Amino acid sequence: MQPIISVQGLSKVYGSGFQALTDVSLDINPGEIFALLGPNGAGKTTLISIICGIVNPTSGRVLADGHDIVKEYRAARQKIGLVPQELAVNIFETVWSTVRFSRGLFGKPPNDAFLEQLLKDLSLWDKKDSRIMALSGGMKRRVLIAKALAYEPRILFLDEPTAGVDVELRRDMWRMIRQLRDSGVTIILTTHYIEEAEDMADRVGVIQRGEIILVDEKAALMQKLGQKQLTLQLSESLDQVPTALPAEQTTLSDDGYQLTYTYDAQGDPVAVARLLRQLAELNIDYRDLHTSQSSLEDIFVSLVEERA
Numbered sequence: 001m002q003p004i005i006s007v008q009g010l011s012k013v014y015g016s017g018f019q020a021l022t023d024v025s026l027d028i029n030p031g032e033i034f035a036l037l038g039p040n041g042a043g044k045t046t047l048i049s050i051i052c053g054i055v056n057p058t059s060g061r062v063l064a065d066g067h068d069i070v071k072e073y074r075a076a077r078q079k080i081g082l083v084p085q086e087l088a089v090n091i092f093e094t095v096w097s098t099v100r101f102s103r104g105l106f107g108k109p110p111n112d113a114f115l116e117q118l119l120k121d122l123s124l125w126d127k128k129d130s131r132i133m134a135l136s137g138g139m140k141r142r143v144l145i146a147k148a149l150a151y152e153p154r155i156l157f158l159d160e161p162t163a164g165v166d167v168e169l170r171r172d173m174w175r176m177i178r179q180l181r182d183s184g185v186t187i188i189l190t191t192h193y194i195e196e197a198e199d200m201a202d203r204v205g206v207i208q209r210g211e212i213i214l215v216d217e218k219a220a221l222m223q224k225l226g227q228k229q230l231t232l233q234l235s236e237s238l239d240q241v242p243t244a245l246p247a248e249q250t251t252l253s254d255d256g257y258q259l260t261y262t263y264d265a266q267g268d269p270v271a272v273a274r275l276l277r278q279l280a281e282l283n284i285d286y287r288d289l290h291t292s293q294s295s296l297e298d299i300f301v302s303l304v305e306e307r308a
């Protein structure tokens with residue numbers, strides 16, 4: 001499959017001498033939702049800004065739908081919609097003129113019916129004649145999305161789309177992102193809400209200190225790196241973890257009734273059977289048990305800590 005975005009050996013050294021990206025290579029598949037995760041200052045915005053032609057790379061190149069983002073800027077850029085973190089519009093303009101202007105900017109013929117539907121989908125239609133300065137923060141966010149979608153891009157970048165928005169708007173945004181994906185738009189987003197990446201993304205990339213340290217299918221990532229936990233509710237309380245049990249993997253709750261065993265389901269397929277046999281040998285009875293998988297957040301934190 002031909003990637004819709006191909007990032008090849010990208011590095012960025014800012015004028016200050018700060019190296020924000022080091023040899024980043026990354027392919028984005030058409031039609032996927034790709035989540036880029038990374039701590040503050042990792043280089044997410046820098047990477048997105050280079051792909052969108054806002055910041056020049058120091059070396060390396062980016063192809064958007066086969067077009068070089070530097071040499072064929074217009075052809076590449078009209079494929080890409082960007083919803084930036086911060087408001088980047090003329091606040092004295094009305095909503096309607098802002099989205100109309102944005103559509104024209106990348107050479108799309110006017111289509112007021114399309115824009116009307118877009119504003120209706122984003123619950124902005126009744127604000128179409130309002131100046132942007134008179135809108136609430138959430139509405140301004142919606143305007144940024146409308147602006148990015150006004151020229152029907154095939155690729156949509158969302159930089160921290162749900163940072164600082166209320167629960168309702170967040171839910172609306174995710175619903176819209178899913179609809180866009182279903183209509184064939186490729187979505188690349190950065191987020192600090194890992195549970196949202198977990199919920200939404202097909203693939204996840206982790207960036208740290210300007211380097212991509214991991215890219216994988218979300219499901220495979222969670223399976224590969226995810227530790228599982230087995231929690232047992234004991235019939236009688238224990239004073240301490242029995243010495244016969246693996247000390248590093250086993251913990252006991254303060255009241256002595258809950259034993260938690262952490263194991264690697266991939267690396268050790270008989271881990272649970274072994275533990276339960278050991279408990280039987282020790283005459284430890286339990287009333288209930290359940291297993292749970294590490295979240296993407298756990299995986300992310302452990303990866304970043306590992307590299308720190």
Ligand SMILES: Nc1ncnc2c1ncn2[C@@H]1O[C@H](COP(=O)(O)OP(=O)(O)OP(=O)(O)O)[C@@H](O)[C@H]1O
Binds near residue numbers: 047
């Ligand atoms: N114009 C600039 N000049 C110099 N350094 C910059 C510039 N823009 C960003 N940086 C530095 O590059 C690094 C990466 O910044 P970037 O904004 O890409 O990170 P980020 O992953 O998007 O962070 P956050 O999650 O906080 O938005 C930071 O250390 C930042 O200070």
